[in-house]
Amino acid sequence: MSSIEFRKDLFADERVEGLKEIGKPTIRQDILGHVTGRTPYYDDHLFDGLLHMRCVRSPHHHARIRSVDTSAAERMAGVRRIVRPSDVPHNLNTLLSLINFGRDDEPLLQPKKASYRGEPILAVIADTEHQARAAAAAVRVDWEVLPHVLDVEEALQPNAPTVNEVFPDNTFEYGPYDHQKLRFGDVETAFAASYRIVEGRYQMSPIEQAPIETCGAIAAPETNDRYVCHTSTQALFFSLGTTAKLLGIDSSRLHFIGGTVGGGFGGKVDSIVEPMAVLGAVLTGRPVKFMWDREEEMQVGAPRGAERWYIKDGVAQDGRILARQFTGFFDSGAYTRLSSYAIVKGVGHLPGPYSIPNVSANVYCVFTNRTPATAMRGFGITGVDFAIECHMDKVAEAVGIDPIELRILNAYRDGDMKAHRRLAKNTALIECCQVAAAKARWPIGAGSSSASSLAGGGERALIPETVTDTEGRVGERRQGRTATAPPRKGTGRVAAGTAGKAVVAAPPQRPDMVGDPERFGRKMGGPVPSQPAPAPMIAQPQPRPGGPSLPAAFTPPTGFAPAQPQPPSAPQPPTAPQSAPDAGPYQPDQPFQRGVIRPGASRFVSGIRRR
Amino acid sequence: MAVHQGRGFACINYPIGMNLGGDPSQALVHSTPDGRFMVTLSAIDLGQGMKSVARQIAAETLGVPVAHVYVDTADSDTGPHDMGSFASRGTHRVGNAVIRAATEARQQMLEAAAEELEVNASDLDTDGKGNIHVKGAPGRSISVADTAIAAQFKQGRTLSGRGIFLIPPSGADPDTGEMTPVTCFAHAALIVDLEVDDETGVVTVKAINSAYEVGRALNPKLVEQQLIGGAWMGVSHALYETTEPYYPARDHGPLDFNTYLMPGPAEVVPHDIAVLERPAEDAPYGGKGPGEMCANPVLPAIANAVYNAVGVRCDSLPITPEMVLRGLRANGGARPQARR
Numbered sequence: 033m034s035s036i037e038f039r040k041d042l043f044a045d046e047r048v049e050g051l052k053e054i055g056k057p058t059i060r061q062d063i064l065g066h067v068t069g070r071t072p073y074y075d076d077h078l079f080d081g082l083l084h085m086r087c088v089r090s091p092h093h094h095a096r097i098r099s100v101d102t103s104a105a106e107r108m109a110g111v112r113r114i115v116r117p118s119d120v121p122h123n124l125n126t127l128l129s130l131i132n133f134g135r136d137d138e139p140l141l142q143p144k145k146a147s148y149r150g151e152p153i154l155a156v157i158a159d160t161e162h163q164a165r166a167a168a169a170a171v172r173v174d175w176e177v178l179p180h181v182l183d184v185e186e187a188l189q190p191n192a193p194t195v196n197e198v199f200p201d202n203t204f205e206y207g208p209y210d211h212q213k214l215r216f217g218d219v220e221t222a223f224a225a226s227y228r229i230v231e232g233r234y235q236m237s238p239i240e241q242a243p244i245e246t247c248g249a250i251a252a253p254e255t256n257d258r259y260v261c262h263t264s265t266q267a268l269f270f271s272l273g274t275t276a277k278l279l280g281i282d283s284s285r286l287h288f289i290g291g292t293v294g295g296g297f298g299g300k301v302d303s304i305v306e307p308m309a310v311l312g313a314v315l316t317g318r319p320v321k322f323m324w325d326r327e328e329e330m331q332v333g334a335p336r337g338a339e340r341w342y343i344k345d346g347v348a349q350d351g352r353i354l355a356r357q358f359t360g361f362f363d364s365g366a367y368t369r370l371s372s373y374a375i376v377k378g379v380g381h382l383p384g385p386y387s388i389p390n391v392s393a394n395v396y397c398v399f400t401n402r403t404p405a406t407a408m409r410g411f412g413i414t415g416v417d418f419a420i421e422c423h424m425d426k427v428a429e430a431v432g433i434d435p436i437e438l439r440i441l442n443a444y445r446d447g448d449m450k451a452h453r454r455l456a457k458n459t460a461l462i463e464c465c466q467v468a469a470a471k472a473r474w475p476i477g478a479g480s481s482s483a484s485s486l487a488g489g490g491e492r493a494l495i496p497e498t499v500t501d502t503e504g505r506v507g508e509r510r511q512g513r514t515a516t517a518p519p520r521k522g523t524g525r526v527a528a529g530t531a532g533k534a535v536v537a538a539p540p541q542r543p544d545m546v547g548d549p550e551r552f553g554r555k556m557g558g559p560v561p562s563q564p565a566p567a568p569m570i571a572q573p574q575p576r577p578g579g580p581s582l583p584a585a586f587t588p589p590t591g592f593a594p595a596q597p598q599p600p601s602a603p604q605p606p607t608a609p610q611s612a613p614d615a616g617p618y619q620p621d622q623p624f625q626r627g628v629i630r631p632g633a634s635r636f637v638s639g640i641r642r643r
Numbered sequence: 644m645a646v647h648q649g650r651g652f653a654c655i656n657y658p659i660g661m662n663l664g665g666d667p668s669q670a671l672v673h674s675t676p677d678g679r680f681m682v683t684l685s686a687i688d689l690g691q692g693m694k695s696v697a698r699q700i701a702a703e704t705l706g707v708p709v710a711h712v713y714v715d716t717a718d719s720d721t722g723p724h725d726m727g728s729f730a731s732r733g734t735h736r737v738g739n740a741v742i743r744a745a746t747e748a749r750q751q752m753l754e755a756a757a758e759e760l761e762v763n764a765s766d767l768d769t770d771g772k773g774n775i776h777v778k779g780a781p782g783r784s785i786s787v788a789d790t791a792i793a794a795q796f797k798q799g800r801t802l803s804g805r806g807i808f809l810i811p812p813s814g815a816d817p818d819t820g821e822m823t824p825v826t827c828f829a830h831a832a833l834i835v836d837l838e839v840d841d842e843t844g845v846v847t848v849k850a851i852n853s854a855y856e857v858g859r860a861l862n863p864k865l866v867e868q869q870l871i872g873g874a875w876m877g878v879s880h881a882l883y884e885t886t887e888p889y890y891p892a893r894d895h896g897p898l899d900f901n902t903y904l905m906p907g908p909a910e911v912v913p914h915d916i917a918v919l920e921r922p923a924e925d926a927p928y929g930g931k932g933p934g935e936m937c938a939n940p941v942l943p944a945i946a947n948a949v950y951n952a953v954g955v956r957c958d959s960l961p962i963t964p965e966m967v968l969r970g971l972r973a974n975g976g977a978r979p980q981a982r983r
Binding site: 035037039054055056058061062093182208209212213215232240265269288289294295297298301326338373379380411413414417419425426454464469471472474502524532534540541545554 | 703718719739742812884918950983
């Protein structure tokens with residue numbers, strides 16, 4: 033049996049207890065629908081004359097399309113429409129263009145060259161799913177098979193085939209470089225002064241999100257020149273904006289409905305099924321369903337991507353880690369999706385929850401001829417945490433220190449400087465280590481038992497002089513041999529103490545959105561900076577001389593449909609609750625009950641679920 | 644041939660919210676004619692309890708019972724913009740937006756009640772049971788329902804609020820990696836006890852002891868569900884799951900749940916959890932999202948425990964019986980490490 037305890041004794045002086053609703057084990061309002069099978073999901077939306085869409089997919093890792101013959105498929109029973117790449121108005125996108133990150137690199141339907149096994153090149157819309165499958169199987173494609181590359185380090189070799197022509201060097205670009213750098217202090221000098229050097233290589237394979245409900249969407253024309261789309265998306269406006277862009281349609285003409293999803297785990301952010309279904313509805317004028325089957329979910333739907341990490345530590349005799357170097361490779365598959373972003377997140381996470389005075393990292397987003405990778409629970413962090421924590425045990429063994437005590441010795445604490453040049457605050461790693469050890473009766477020494485996350489800062493807050501370099505500029509690597517790890521000799525120096533200002537949240541826009549801080553559960557005057565909970569964001573972000581700046585091309589997101597100047601994010605105010613027309617004269621002193629639709633009630637009058 | 648016991652440790656921290664910001668969430672709150680409140684969002688409930696958490700935050704902030712609050716999500720025609728449920732951002736971003744919206748609605752509510760009670764709004768407080776009273780004079784009160792009715796039909800006021808939460812977007816320096824990735828972190832430490840059969844290579848996880856620091860457990864049952872389920876997923880990632888068993892080769896990829904290995908309910912490991920709560924400065928009621936981070940420490944803790952049991956370093960995932968047996972063969976047999 034499992035158990036759970038709440039250690040209210042720890043950090044008690046930073047918490048207000050006795051809140052009325054927060055902290056209560058309130059049962060979910062929607063649970064009855066879930067456990068009785070009444071909750072409607074996207075696939076429960078019945079439409080008369082629903083059509084079904086299936087894709088024709090590449091059977092090859094890497095192959096050029098010489099020709100496509102759809103004549104047999106077109107003549108088959110029930111086939112309504114063959115959807116071709118030329119039917120997609122703006123057939124190139126990258127997901128994070130919605131926040132102006134990256135470069136459009138992936139078509140909805142591939143017109144020229146398939147870069148992974150399973151890449152869609154065509155779709156068939158038919159009256160039944162069976163007919164759509166049969167017609168898709170009858171499409172004949174003449175393929176010219178090309179050499180492919182599946183390994184991240186092979187993909188960086190000069191002779192490797194180019195996977196994605198938008199990134200001809202098989203790497204995403206971070207400023208002038210083909211990788212994201214992290215430089216903090218002088219790693220090489222610290223290695224030279226170390227008692228032990230500990231090295232390791234770690235690999236995580238792709239993992240499927242495995243939701244019970246596969247990705248899908250049902251789209252239908254509405255009578256007001258708009259399209260409704262019932263979707264399994266994890267990110268409603270992400271999918272809406274992506275659909276608007278790919279289809280060249282004002283985002284205000286799209287009406288997306290979702291919100292209740294049968295498991296996501298990160299696999300329902302990619303916004304592929306929504307534009308496909310809406311495109312089908314646009315082309316046929318009929319409701320269209322596009323839903324992955326389990327095989328597509330497993331092999332075509334983007335998994336958690338593989339990651340490979342090399343770690344090298346320099347350790348003092350007492351167990352303090354003096355320097356840590358990472359070389360990391362994210363296998364993005366054939367297109368960017370979200371891997372580029374996960375790398376920046378991962379780099380911000382290095383060197384893990386430890387205060388290490390010298391850290392460097394080169395991390396690569398590599399394109400290979402496999403299914404594009406995407407988000408999954410712990411995205412950008414899970415793989416490197418596996419590497420770091422396996423490595424910590426190797427370090428403990430190398431210096432003969434208990435693994436938990438080694439972690440506590442090196443743990444980051446409040447006020448410590450992190451490698452991304454911001455101060456740590458609100459830390460609790462040490463206390464977690466102590467509590468877990470006690471629960472499992474894993475003995476640790478008195479020094480480790482009495483350590484505290486509060487005892488940081490001081491010298492630990494300093495930013496060291498940092499060695500920099502300009503190795504790995506875009507285009508250099510494939511012209512010759514450039515090492516993937518950070519170079520041994522730097523070419524530049526950044527002065528000690530160089531850091532910009534932390535970015536904080538935009539403040540509440542009106543004073544009446546700022547509540548009484550005491551009501552938000554944090555005790556004032558504790559060791560944590562004593563700003564009220566929802567209003568610590570009073571400070572506007574300052575211009576940061578010397579700090580990182582936004583990419584030159586960065587402009588605030590202006591909307592979802594490029595053609596549309598108004599961001600669709602301007603919400604429609606919720607419509608006022610309607611009273612029934614026959615409500616009768618209203619009596620203000622009586623509770624108003626009649627004609628009010630009961631919120632939360634199932635829209636399904638019968639309990640029979642559609643097949 | 645024998646079964647060896649092993650024990651392994653790992654600890655982690657986890658960034659809450661989208662890296663480098665730029666991910667707004669909005670919320671709208673309005674009263675119904677019978678004095679209940681509707682929270683309108685575009686957030687997605689993946690089963691993690693997004694709606695439940697938003698509802699509790701709204702009720703606490705408004706000062707009304709949770710039973711009087713409903714959450715409507717996600718319809719793009721009525722729900723305001725939200726980036727989505729990912730990157731542990733739901734509770735943090737949406738929760739903060741709900742706080743701001745509910746704070747404004749509460750202010751409207753207190754002003755409407757003040758007019759009915761003929762007092763100053765700043766002298767009023769809520770009892771959390773559906774009533775508004777004069778501070779220090781609980782006898783002088785009006786119900787939230789009567790306040791809403793008066794506001795709507797007598798005073799011509801709305802009891803509504805809107806909120807947005809945004810960490811403005813920023814960049815990472817290409818030369819040094821300097822950045823402001825996120826504003827708060829959750830923490831965890833975890834100990835795994837397992838057995839390794841040196842004949843079959845099979846690893847069986849027997850027990851997990853853990854400590855998770857989540858800022859504040861906004862709903863302890865939802866936190867428990869996340870932590871138990873997350874650890875289960877961590878075990879599954881460590882020992883079973885991959886779409887490409889011979890990565891980077893693409894052969895033998897599973898096509899369904901017959902060939903994609905996942906543990907069933909019977910493999911849920913007995914798991915003793917301690918929850919620590921150190922409220923984060925800019926998180927709603929201090930709560931950090933526990934959903935993503937809870938699986939992460941399990942993977943390395945299992946690898947470390949396998950080494951402790953038989954002396955085989957498993958530096959790639961998943962740790963299949965084949966990998967363990969190959970490691971044992973390379974080592975010339977099991978080499979159990981010191982018992983902990």
